[in-house]
Amino acid sequence: MPPPLRHLLPLLLAAAAASTAAAFVLEEATVESIHRAFATGELTSRGLVELYVRRIASLDPALHAVVEIDADGALAAADRADAARLELEGAALPPLHGIPVLIKDNIAAAGDGSGRLNATAGSLALVGSRPARDAGVVERLRCAGAVVLGTASLSEWCNFRGPRIPAGWSPRAGQGINPYVPSATPCASSSGSAIAAAANMVAVTIGTETDGSIMCPSSFNSVVGIKPTVGLTSRAGVIIISPRMDTIGPICRTVSDAVHVLEAMVGYDPRDAEATRTASRYIPKGGYGQFLNIDGLRGKRVGILRKDFFRFAPGSIQEKVFRDHFNTMRQLGAILVDNLEIPTMKVINDAVQSGERALMLAEFKLSLNSYLSELATSPVRSLSDIIDFNNKNPVEERMAEFGQSYLLQSEATNGIGPAEERAIAKLNKLCEEGLEKIMRANQLDAIVAPGASAHSLLAIGGYPAITVPAGYASNGVPFAICFGGLKGSEPMLIEIAYSFEQATKVRKPPILQHSVI
Numbered sequence: 001m002p003p004p005l006r007h008l009l010p011l012l013l014a015a016a017a018a019s020t021a022a023a024f025v026l027e028e029a030t031v032e033s034i035h036r037a038f039a040t041g042e043l044t045s046r047g048l049v050e051l052y053v054r055r056i057a058s059l060d061p062a063l064h065a066v067v068e069i070d071a072d073g074a075l076a077a078a079d080r081a082d083a084a085r086l087e088l089e090g091a092a093l094p095p096l097h098g099i100p101v102l103i104k105d106n107i108a109a110a111g112d113g114s115g116r117l118n119a120t121a122g123s124l125a126l127v128g129s130r131p132a133r134d135a136g137v138v139e140r141l142r143c144a145g146a147v148v149l150g151t152a153s154l155s156e157w158c159n160f161r162g163p164r165i166p167a168g169w170s171p172r173a174g175q176g177i178n179p180y181v182p183s184a185t186p187c188a189s190s191s192g193s194a195i196a197a198a199a200n201m202v203a204v205t206i207g208t209e210t211d212g213s214i215m216c217p218s219s220f221n222s223v224v225g226i227k228p229t230v231g232l233t234s235r236a237g238v239i240i241i242s243p244r245m246d247t248i249g250p251i252c253r254t255v256s257d258a259v260h261v262l263e264a265m266v267g268y269d270p271r272d273a274e275a276t277r278t279a280s281r282y283i284p285k286g287g288y289g290q291f292l293n294i295d296g297l298r299g300k301r302v303g304i305l306r307k308d309f310f311r312f313a314p315g316s317i318q319e320k321v322f323r324d325h326f327n328t329m330r331q332l333g334a335i336l337v338d339n340l341e342i343p344t345m346k347v348i349n350d351a352v353q354s355g356e357r358a359l360m361l362a363e364f365k366l367s368l369n370s371y372l373s374e375l376a377t378s379p380v381r382s383l384s385d386i387i388d389f390n391n392k393n394p395v396e397e398r399m400a401e402f403g404q405s406y407l408l409q410s411e412a413t414n415g416i417g418p419a420e421e422r423a424i425a426k427l428n429k430l431c432e433e434g435l436e437k438i439m440r441a442n443q444l445d446a447i448v449a450p451g452a453s454a455h456s457l458l459a460i461g462g463y464p465a466i467t468v469p470a471g472y473a474s475n476g477v478p479f480a481i482c483f484g485g486l487k488g489s490e491p492m493l494i495e496i497a498y499s500f501e502q503a504t505k506v507r508k509p510p511i512l513q514h515s516v517i
């Protein structure tokens, strides 16, 4: 059953009515400013889709954030949204009504016309494959009124082709480019989603994370990423690596936009039954919007794993920026518990030692073969077909350079056997003696870390995190602050992240070298 999606819109409309009418500005537009412009009749959903399509056409040749656009499908959906708005006069419209969204290229959207999107995880092997139906999260997004505009680029196979491929590169989209500093990494694997949000190609994007793939690109592209507790969002119809660790989440420019999108996506899905049933008990009554609390840092106990994560050169910008941010957080009433340490952090950060890699290799083959078997039509039906495709296909010209060692190692696995069970037991122990223990012993509401540095700590237990823009290094490359916590702690993390964002407002749009619309 869809969650109660409708309760947000009255809030948004009240906000719209309260503020003075200002002309709609596409740059840095939020879900709220878009709704305001819809409500005054200044903007239509069709008009917004056209603006974003033009902006993508102008910027994407340089940034490679988008794989496909389904302009016809999006315009048709926008027209339906515009017609419904006129007919219902705003009263009962869902929270993302008429808002365009880009989804990462590993998320299936069945669509209906000839322009339907291909979900390919960046691989040419999957072009022309057709899902039988929308991914669970896409169903929910459409139900919340969102208009699926296209797919965002990524590292091929979400970084799981092999260790040598560059972050943000895929055969389908080429190399994704950091809009702040083109020579810097965009980080990955949800690079296209983060670049597109950063460069205002759309307000709302969806990414996925196994271990770092939402947090890291959000950090390097100065946008907000929410990596939800595993199971809060359904993985059905998504090409994932690990059911233990994979989660689908929003990448947007503001915490409130990301929260509106999270709200639209969470909930039980019979096609990802076990994980979504377990996690759905974390969904708060009244939804997540109520935690957009400007005073949200007050009384929160936030742990600083100083030695593990805050290692900056003395005198560096990062050192000063985080000192200032911690002071701001204290002034806003947070209790910072400093100099904490997780003794097993070195093992946690080593995928081979922790057991993470072994489990991922086995889980990827199972997940991918299951995804492929559910497609209505597909040129490939197994990981082994994909490896053959890569070996034979001359278009995969960077094959020799980048290899496909993870795909090959994954193909050599044979389900969850004794070795994988041992890996699972080890990961569980690292979680219990790591994050769980330190949170409880210090009665923490959250931990704080720079950028995506805590990605493995949070990945191995399926824990949630929110990254918020925190600063820009001396070379102009953005970096984030990350708040993470135990499973289901999204309400706490949202309060902390929103309060921090509103007090600091660090995000600046990139200065782009191209003429745009």
Ligand SMILES: *[C@@H]1O[C@H](CO)[C@@H](O)[C@H](O)[C@H]1NC(C)=O
Pocket (backbone or CB within 6 Å): 068, 069, 070, 114, 115, 116, 117, 118, 127, 128
């Ligand atoms: C999906 O792939 C098919 C086959 O190559 C192509 O005809 C179609 O245009 C693609 N869809 C989009 C939205 O680009």
